[in-house]
Amino acid sequence: MEIVRLHLARLDAFHDIPVHGFVIKHPRAGAILVDTGVGWGDERLIKDWKVVNRHAADAMAEHDLSPADVKIVINSHLHFDHCGQNAVFKHAPFYIQRSELERARREEPTNGQWFDFAGARFELLDGDGEIAEGVRVVATPGHTVGHQSVYVDGPDGVAVMIGDAAYTADIYRDGDKADLSPWPGQHADRDAWTRSLEKVHASHPHVVHFCHDTRVLGHS
Template sequence: MALPPHAIVPLNLGHIWLADMSLGIPVHGFLIKHPGGAGLVDTGYGTPLELIKDYRPVNASVAEELRKHDVDPSDVRWVINSHLHFDHCGQNAVFPQAPFYVQRAEYERRHRYADTPAQWLDFAGAHYELLDGEREIVPGVRVITTPGHTPGHQSVAVDTTAGPALLTGDACWTVKMFEGEAPLEGMMEDIPSFGQSLDKLRRLRPAAIHFCHDNRTWRPSG
């Protein structure tokens, strides 16, 4: 199944400050308007903001962002978490009706992430679907294993009428990094694996790439 490119809708889920890099970055999730029901990739960070105050977060509601696109949170049928850092899973509790698709390797080490409050993950009714590798979640939407940032990191590929669109999560942060114009720097648990995952994404010859921490969308030139 191929979706129209506009079925992938970026959501503005706030802004955080990385003190060790002296860098402010946006935070995005992505609504996927699928014929089988709305889906979501990453949920941003949660509340209270005091729990992550060192990151200087600004208030951002995934529910409000969805409603801007005529989608109620209760309409979301499934959620994919690229990984379980606080800025990618912090509002999971807004979707108690939805399964959360995450790699088993990621879920089993979730409490090692000191900056991810346990209450944002282990809330009453949370249902995690644990994956052991790549899988189609719904027709035309599949997860791709991209370890490096974390061992259980996954990205998302969406079949569109223009070609494959990638939602990288933290497997690639910016347009410049994807194009090889920026060094491989930032938070990576395994630098060689990160580089291999980035090459894997490039080999897919995507028609579009959507980033969690870059406001731009990459498309091939020419």
């Protein structure tokens, strides 16, 4: 199954942080989109984070894909840079951890309309779950309470889209011993976060993709 990385935005506030989404080209289920980048219209947020934003449709067009191709959306979590353009895909169901939707409704009122718009169809998960044959979500709480990562089975092993369970390849490698001083938001619950990273390591992924690091760990 081919995994296509989308360049959805850049956050220039601290470092030049890329914002990636991913399309899994599933032979039967169609295109499965993981995360939708930053939304539009919140000028304060755009300014605070120095967002250089792109339309998801433009990012997809680079790969001869269009929003209509997307049959399923998975949000790793509901921070502003992962669910901002969900409404572009309102024809698709959104697979989200139930605890994450509850958290975001409490804590993210300003960008609530980005994921909680009228008619949004949620498929709420309580822990790990299969989304399509060979594609599953694995609960990786700690960055947020309802964070999840996406595992895709391939001939050489599993490919992991880790979401924000690790912002970078270095953090993934070093885990609890990583220098997180440049990355204050890495965990909301340090113990849960550490356990989640150990869980991903234990699955011995063939390749790991990051939302905020252009490096890809392993070989594809």
